[in-house]
Amino acid sequence: MTEPTRAHSRARSRTPARDHDDRPVVTGIGVAAPNGLGTPAYWAATLDGKSGLGRITRFDSERYPVRVAGEVSEFDDTEHVPSRLAVQTDHWSHLGLTAADMALRDAGVDPATLPEYEMAVVTASSSGGTEFGQREIEKLWSQGPGYVGVYQSIAWFYAATTGQISIRYGMRGPCGVICAEQAGGLDVLAQGRRLLRQDARVVVTGGTDASLCPYGLVAQVSTGLLSTRDDPERAYLPFDDDACGYVPGEGGAMLIMEDAAAARARGARPYGAVAGYGATFDPPPVPGQEPRSNLRRAITLALEEARVDPAEVDVVFADALGVPARDRLEAQAISAVFGPHGVPVTAPKTMTGRLYAGGAALDVATALLAIRDGVIPPTVGVRAAAPAYELDLVRSAARDGPVRNALVLARGHGGFNAAVLVTAA
Amino acid sequence: MTTFTLDDMRRIMGGCAGVPETLDLAGDIGEVSFAELGYDSLAVLEMAARIQQRLGVRIPDDAVDEMKTPQAAVDYVNRRLAA
Secondary structure: OOOOOOOHHHHHHOOOOOOOOOEEEEEEEEEEOOOOEHHHHHHHHOOOOOOOEEEOOOOOOOOOOEEEOOOOOOOOOHHHHHHHOOOOHHHHHHHHHHHHHHHHHHHHOOOOHEEEEEEEEEEEEEOHHHHHHHHHHHHHHHHHHOOOOOOOOHHHOOOHHHHHHHHHHHOOOOOEOOOEEEEEEHHHHHHHHOOOOOOOOOEEEEEEEEEOHHHHHHHHHHOOOOOOOOOOOOOOOOHHHOOEEEEEEOEEEEEEEOHHHHHHHHHOOOOOOEEEEEEOOOOOOOOOOOOOOOOOHHHHHHHHHHOHHHHHHOOEOOOOOOOHHHHHHHHHHHHHHHHHOOOEEOOOOHHHOEEOOOHHHHHHHHHHHHHHEEEEEEEEEOEEEOOHHHOOOOOOOOOOOOOOEEEEEEEEOOOOOEEEEEOOO | OOOOOHHHHHHHHHHHHHOOOOOOOOOOOOOOOOHHOOOOHHHHHEEEEHHOOOOOOOOHHHHHHHHHHHHHHHHHHHHHHOO
């Protein structure tokens, strides 16, 4: 997906960077989440512990094993996306386009005034346009091939959101999509950072997912990791003794990432910097043996690159799968690095469900807001973290900071691990 | 004999390819090119597919390429209906 990079003369001719100036900054945030559309609404709800989980309304889920999800209920596809664009794109792209527009406005970036080849787009996706695809496949079955719309050819595939953002704003720099399920929402920041070290000056990054249609849900259910409980308040309880799987959700966040010096030069006010990143892959599962995880290594890689000691980390945004065996692996990785009860841990995704590619991007946005306001948002629903996990879980109510360094963890189904350390700019 | 009107075409355009941001479909758009209206080649292909289903008129791809305006599409369809 990535275009060949052009000459790097501009990057080379820069004056020597000041310390930390190679750390890209995030200057804009756009959020489309089940508990709030737009950053102010989302952040207020999240600090209040207000959940967006509820019975699925996008389709009749009565006969499906999973009936609770996080839907962006305030979102109106035809109101938020121009008509010509809306017909060509899936609901997941609608959420992404809307979040990207919010993020650009928040950053004060006017794409029309910037060189088109210096604006890049790298988003994460894990499902693509399943709802759109299901609609077209239903036409194929019931009416025949001539009834399948032409836009199926461009709406379903993973890069569609990236491509439509690129077209909408004339961003003709390197564009791509990363598919690593939940971890992809962090991996995009590393790819965006790479592009900023080359010729890009602005990168639209982050991700969304929205796969709450019968076809999409069935594909998710097959993993056996989803919660089948009907009570939204008891359906998703990561690290709890009563954990029973996770609730899926839709939405995510888009972020505007820029070179720190360039952002400063144009007078932007960054939320924070992306200071460290680590990615690892789990060993394949061996039947009859306990699963093993390389999450710890991803954490230490991110901290090392950021030159931040574990004691300097103020909060960990956990992946929080809500599946006991996986919760244990994550708790072990956190305790191994930070010590037992050694760092506040939180999972605001208990209020949104897991948003897949959108989830980790939203966690990064949330971590940056936590840094800005010096407060750690809560994990809702969990009555007490299982003592064996030895976690200092921020439960029920937000906890006052200060927050200077925040670590975000994400695991993608199939063995992806990623960690990102964001820090006050 | 059935005739295909510009209003029929407007309904098909808006229904399957969306409404332009800058121009009103209800306005005098017969001779405005699809490109100027904001419809790309995929959009015109989609319109042609809906016309074929609704009226049973077959529209080959090269004929679609020649339809530069809504009025040109209307004229083509009416020629085929009369044939």
